Amino acid sequence: NGFEQIVALINQRNALENEQLDVAGTKIRTELTALGDTLNEQEDYKAANLVSIMQKDFLNTWLHVSKFLETSDPAAVDRAYAGFKKVESALSFAQMISASDAGYVEAIDAVVANFPKYEKAFTDLAAVIEKRNKINADILYANSKAISEKLGAVKQSTNNDAQKLLAETDRASGASEVRNIIVAGVTLLFGVAIAWFIGRGITGPVLALTNVMGRLADGDWTTQIAGAERKDEMGRMARAVLIFKENGIAAE
Secondary structure: HHHHHHHHHHHHHHHHHHHHHHHHHHHHHHHHHHHHHHHHHHHOOOHHHHHHHHHHHHHHHHHHHHHHHHHOHHHHHHHHHHHHHHHHHEEEEEEOOOOOOOOOOHHHHHHHHHHHHHHHHHHHHHHHHHHHHHHHHHHHHOOOOOOOOHHHHHHHHHHHHHHHHHHHHHHHHHOHHHHHHHHHHHHHHHHHHHHHHHHHHHHHHHHHHHHHHHHHHHOOOOOOOOOOOOOOOHHHHHHHHHHOOOOOOOOO
């Protein structure tokens, strides 16, 4: 089921972000900030300036990562990877110089150890989000196609009914003006009524659930989920999203 896959991918995305990406990123920022403060206090400005450059490069990379998590913009992924390369280059250079602080090497080694974890967590996150977006798009396409097919069937059925009514009208009155009015009226009424019913009954709930999942993925647990009491496929989808919401609230 597409909706169940999306729920599972959203859970995976949240776990990667909260348990890996944020943890590694926080450690890197903490180590660099502490090291920079220490080097400035010891007036080792050369090493302190290098650490400051690494902080700036990492902050820019972190901003691109955050932008992608917020918008799923592929361009942000490319900018994030470009930032990873700059940070890696600065770290390699930092490992080759000496500093006055005895803990310099240990601090740089800690950053070097955590940075690949941060980069891998982002790579995994990007893959999960891409997969989620593809499934989401496929679901919307499938439902749009189903609506189009049903509208086509309704149109054909309406035309058939109109033709039958036309034959009966011709036999009863033989008046072409009356016949044309009846055909146009029946076609219009049937088309409007059925199109409204299908559009409201299928598109509305699908788009509503897609909207709800997006808000839940952003951590908005106050989002209300409608349709869970339904006995059809839409009800099953809504209940799957409700389970995801309850699990998310429990994990807070």
